[in-house]
Amino acid sequence: MGFWRVLLSIICPPLAVLDKGCGSILIVFLLWLCGWVPGIVAALVILNNPNR
Numbered sequence: 001m002g003f004w005r006v007l008l009s010i011i012c013p014p015l016a017v018l019d020k021g022c023g024s025i026l027i028v029f030l031l032w033l034c035g036w037v038p039g040i041v042a043a044l045v046i047l048n049n050p051n052r
Contacts (some may be wrong), residue, residue, distance in 0.1 A: 001047045015041035020046055 032039025
């Protein structure tokens with residue numbers, strides 16, 4: 001996880017997980033609509049997952 005990916009997940013979380021699949025984008029987008037912080041947390045969790 002690079003610096004630019006973390007910065008993008010703070011600014012606009014759905015854009016940070018574009019390459020992780022449609023389900024990840026949808027989850028992060030819905031959480032982002034509910035609140036900015038849950039979207040950031042979800043994006044960072046998805047980006048930190050070593051299995052993806």
